[in-house]
Amino acid sequence: MDRRFFLKSSAAALTFAVAGRGISRAAEVPSGVLESRLRKAGKYDVVVCGGGPAGFTAAVAASRQGAKVALVERYGFLGGMATMGYVAPISEFAFGGERVIGGIPWEFVQRLEALGGAYVEWPKGNVDFDIELYKLCAQRMVLEAGVDLYMRSSLIGVEMSGRELCSVIIENKNGLEQLQATRFIDATGDGDLAWMAGVPMQGNPEGELQPSSFCFVLSGVDTDSPLLRRYMYHSGKKGSSQCTPVRDKLLELKKNGAELPDFGGPWFNSVMHAGSVAVNITRSAADSTDNRNFTRAECRLREDIFRFTQALREHFPEFKNCYVSSTAPQAGIRESRRILGAHTVTAEEYVSGIKYPDSISRGAHQIDMHASKGSGQVLIKLEQAAYVPYRALIADGFPNLIVAGRCISADRKSLASLRVQASCMGIGQAAGAAAARSLKEGRAVQSVDIQGLVEVLRSWGAFV
Ligand SMILES: Cc1cc2nc3c(=O)[nH]c(=O)nc-3n(C[C@H](O)[C@H](O)[C@H](O)COP(=O)(O)OP(=O)(O)OC[C@H]3O[C@@H](n4cnc5c(N)ncnc54)[C@H](O)[C@@H]3O)c2cc1C
Numbered sequence: 001m002d003r004r005f006f007l008k009s010s011a012a013a014l015t016f017a018v019a020g021r022g023i024s025r026a027a028e029v030p031s032g033v034l035e036s037r038l039r040k041a042g043k044y045d046v047v048v049c050g051g052g053p054a055g056f057t058a059a060v061a062a063s064r065q066g067a068k069v070a071l072v073e074r075y076g077f078l079g080g081m082a083t084m085g086y087v088a089p090i091s092e093f094a095f096g097g098e099r100v101i102g103g104i105p106w107e108f109v110q111r112l113e114a115l116g117g118a119y120v121e122w123p124k125g126n127v128d129f130d131i132e133l134y135k136l137c138a139q140r141m142v143l144e145a146g147v148d149l150y151m152r153s154s155l156i157g158v159e160m161s162g163r164e165l166c167s168v169i170i171e172n173k174n175g176l177e178q179l180q181a182t183r184f185i186d187a188t189g190d191g192d193l194a195w196m197a198g199v200p201m202q203g204n205p206e207g208e209l210q211p212s213s214f215c216f217v218l219s220g221v222d223t224d225s226p227l228l229r230r231y232m233y234h235s236g237k238k239g240s241s242q243c244t245p246v247r248d249k250l251l252e253l254k255k256n257g258a259e260l261p262d263f264g265g266p267w268f269n270s271v272m273h274a275g276s277v278a279v280n281i282t283r284s285a286a287d288s289t290d291n292r293n294f295t296r297a298e299c300r301l302r303e304d305i306f307r308f309t310q311a312l313r314e315h316f317p318e319f320k321n322c323y324v325s326s327t328a329p330q331a332g333i334r335e336s337r338r339i340l341g342a343h344t345v346t347a348e349e350y351v352s353g354i355k356y357p358d359s360i361s362r363g364a365h366q367i368d369m370h371a372s373k374g375s376g377q378v379l380i381k382l383e384q385a386a387y388v389p390y391r392a393l394i395a396d397g398f399p400n401l402i403v404a405g406r407c408i409s410a411d412r413k414s415l416a417s418l419r420v421q422a423s424c425m426g427i428g429q430a431a432g433a434a435a436a437r438s439l440k441e442g443r444a445v446q447s448v449d450i451q452g453l454v455e456v457l458r459s460w461g462a463f464v
Helices: 031-037 053-064 104-114 131-144 192-197 226-231 244-255 291-315 347-352 412-418 421-441 450-460
Strands: 003-007 027-029 039-049 069-072 118-121 126-129 148-150 154-161 164-172 175-186 216-219 263-270 277-282 323-327 359-363 367-370 377-380 386-389 401-403
Touching: 003 031, 003 164, 003 192, 027 031, 031 175, 039 053, 039 148, 039 164, 039 421, 053 069, 053 104, 053 131, 053 175, 053 421, 069 175, 104 118, 104 126, 104 131, 104 421, 126 131, 131 148, 154 192, 164 192, 175 192, 175 421, 192 401, 216 291, 226 244, 226 263, 244 263, 244 291, 263 291, 277 291, 291 323, 347 367, 347 386, 347 412, 359 421, 359 450, 367 412, 386 412, 386 421, 401 421, 412 421, 421 450
Parallel strands: 039 069, 039 175, 069 148, 175 401
Antiparallel strands: 003 027, 003 154, 118 126, 154 164, 164 175, 216 277, 216 323, 263 277, 359 386, 367 377
């Protein structure tokens, strides 16, 4: 079969996608021109794109199953939203006080804890972490597993033979590089690889996405005050862990005419250093798959960071000396592209904790849907810890592609729970193991021996 190259094109916008518009495939480019400019950088069993919670866990898992693995990440560090979005804590490893996510994700937490970079809050198993030690710990685990790291490398294209992926094209200081492999994992959060490969995506009939939030670290905060001690930790709370006294005051100020932008929460999250907190307060509708749209939103949110900081200084003694010590490398993304997989997880299945014949991971976090406008948030409790089926990670007809993390096949509501980091790590672990096993078994990813996969995951400590 002819091999064809597909590169990102500008038709990626998602927000206003109606009946398939805007979720079209990347643009095909003539292979002759492109191939002459590509440097063949490596040949692998498994290439993982995206080094966030799902991606770095997938890379470690595939490598521990004996595969030769490359991990591609566009930033110079691993951790995804945890380290590029200052999103904290890692939620949630436990349901009803019992841990439901284990294996490599939990090993990561324990290693981070041993470095002094994690604090586990029970009974929910939320994990506060030190952002810099997170990067170090993830990098160590990946390198120790023998994974080849391609950092500061953006995935920009894919080579296809029919519906089989042959290589990915990445762009970095070396120019355009080609990584060949027999199995591929898309852990880019935005489903960049699957989209370029032509995998059908979930539509967006509501024309709405959960908002972006630009998180930042405030220092000079009185973290010993009763207010911060009460609201900086999340596991002891019923419902939302937002800081109600600050929220109420900000809403009152707005009502009385203060020019404050829309906000969420706010949530003040421990970064494990006295005097500093990671703040999640800003909020704007944004489409991360459309660069212009996202740039505009980020610029506006950066302004908002300083407006809220000023308001906190003026109205709360705990914040009177605070200052913005750093802003996250980018605004956080809650929702964007998701594949239309062999099975789409629905909220009903997820909340009731349906066990599938191919369950490969769990989820413990409540459904947590943020309104794209205003300060609203919908929370729905899980009846029991949820399951994620392997079929949500694969698309019919694409024999060597697995998707991991928040771009798996899920409806909007179930995504609003399974997008949290512990769940994404559990999904990544399963994706990595499945990719390596499908190769060993000489089968398409659709025909992986599920029982064998589950046995491997259980041997690592997963609760599936
Ligand atoms: C504001 C906000 C608050 C949140 N709060 C919490 C919380 O309290 N607790 C919690 O657990 N979760 C929270 N989440 C959710 C959670 O952080 C994410 O859903 C989760 O990190 C998703 O993991 P992932 O690995 O699928 O994707 P990501 O974390 O997005 O990682 C994707 C990785 O792929 C890389 N990448 C993307 N595109 C490319 C490309 N083309 N080429 C190369 N690399 C690429 C990115 O740089 C990134 O490293 C929050 C999210 C947001 C936005």
